[in-house]
Amino acid sequence: MGIQQIEVYPVTLAYREPFRIAPGASTESHNVVAKIVTDYGVYGWGEASPSERVTGETPETVIKVLDKIVPKLIGMCPLRIEQTVELMDNLVAENPSAKAAIDIALHDIFGKTVRKELFRVLGGYRTDVLTDITLGIKSPKEMARDAVKAVKRGFKALKVKVGVNPEEDVERIRLIREAVGEKIHIRIDANQGWTPKQAIQALNKMEKYNIQFAEQPVPAEDLKGLIEVKRNSPIPVMADESVHSPGDALRLVEAEAIDLINIKLMKSGGIHKAEKIAAIAEAAGIPCMIGCMGESEIGIAAGAHLAAAIKNIQYADLDSDLLLKEKLAKKGGTKVKNSMRIFPKSHGLGIKELDNSKLGKPLKVYK
Numbered sequence: 001m002g003i004q005q006i007e008v009y010p011v012t013l014a015y016r017e018p019f020r021i022a023p024g025a026s027t028e029s030h031n032v033v034a035k036i037v038t039d040y041g042v043y044g045w046g047e048a049s050p051s052e053r054v055t056g057e058t059p060e061t062v063i064k065v066l067d068k069i070v071p072k073l074i075g076m077c078p079l080r081i082e083q084t085v086e087l088m089d090n091l092v093a094e095n096p097s098a099k100a101a102i103d104i105a106l107h108d109i110f111g112k113t114v115r116k117e118l119f120r121v122l123g124g125y126r127t128d129v130l131t132d133i134t135l136g137i138k139s140p141k142e143m144a145r146d147a148v149k150a151v152k153r154g155f156k157a158l159k160v161k162v163g164v165n166p167e168e169d170v171e172r173i174r175l176i177r178e179a180v181g182e183k184i185h186i187r188i189d190a191n192q193g194w195t196p197k198q199a200i201q202a203l204n205k206m207e208k209y210n211i212q213f214a215e216q217p218v219p220a221e222d223l224k225g226l227i228e229v230k231r232n233s234p235i236p237v238m239a240d241e242s243v244h245s246p247g248d249a250l251r252l253v254e255a256e257a258i259d260l261i262n263i264k265l266m267k268s269g270g271i272h273k274a275e276k277i278a279a280i281a282e283a284a285g286i287p288c289m290i291g292c293m294g295e296s297e298i299g300i301a302a303g304a305h306l307a308a309a310i311k312n313i314q315y316a317d318l319d320s321d322l323l324l325k326e327k328l329a330k331k332g333g334t335k336v337k338n339s340m341r342i343f344p345k346s347h348g349l350g351i352k353e354l355d356n357s358k359l360g361k362p363l364k365v366y367k
């Protein structure tokens with residue numbers, strides 16, 4: 001049983017509208033899809049959605065890194081995932097999105113080989129996953145209107161992007177809470193946009209609007225600042241950009257710097273290491289969320305299966321496929337109904353058919 005062929009496809013998918021967060025706006029997501037074909041008729045899909053801002057990766061670096069890694073994988077057993085992860089780390093440091101594309105495709109193969117939906121073989125804790133939808137930065141009034149639209153579409157949790165101007169950020173939250181009422185969960189994400197002092201002031205002012213948690217209030221490398229914010233915030237603090245790897249999770253747990261961790265497959269290098277982060281966090285009593293970058297239905301399915309599988313992944317922000325105008329999956333993938341990610345009854349990730357007009361021809365085929 002071995003890996004026979006690996007195909008690499010660069011893919012560009014447009015957002016429905018420019019998506020703005022504290023560090024800047026995006027109009028397109030530039031991803032790299034990997035297809036791993038085995039010699040026993042099973043194949044798997046994986047995806048990298050690199051973020052230069054978060055991991056320093058671009059589609060070009062992903063393709064370069066895959067060119068180093070992929071030839072070494074031909075002939076390997078696709079079920080030896082721990083061994084493959086070790087090999088990838090020995091060949092190239094960092095570059096977690098590129099490695100995630102391989103890791104996700106191997107997990108798809110794993111589910112298909114044992115003929116089960118992936119979440120069932122990774123732990124099977126839940127059968128569906130509540131996801132939020134993200135509101136990109138606009139004026140406070142426009143964001144309140146977007147919030148109402150999202151609630152009308154059935155979403156029960158909103159992730160509100162802030163981190164531009166603390167006073168205006170408080171106004172965003174005030175208007176959104178007023179517009180959606182008390183029953184909707186509101187979580188916020190400053191994407192490193194505040195200083196510790198600004199964060200502490202803003203979070204104390206936001207307390208009365210019942211915020212579930214605040215993601216990455218201060219710059220990723222400012223550990224002292226993060227600790228200061230956690231100690232002085234009435235709202236639980238979640239690390240996103242500060243935690244990529246299991247090692248990062250351990251360091252922040254030991255420093256008592258955070259209340260929660262946002263795991264993303266594009267930061268961890270895929271599902272295998274994401275499981276390790278969730279385990280470290282669980283031992284420390286720290287719940288996790290699973291988030292996303294700009295993944296299509298492939299990467300989102302991977303995150304959703306993991307979130308359903310693992311008890312300590314208690315929250316999900318799995319919405320990038322909904323923010324993208326262009327769909328890569330023609331059939332299959334997870335769907336959203338009343339804020340819940342639901343799984344098709346098919347093996348592995350459940351991606352049945354991709355849109356060939358979006359996928360195009362492979363840039364590289366390794367065999």
Ligand SMILES: [Mg+2]
Binds near residue numbers: 262
């Ligand atoms: Mg975030």
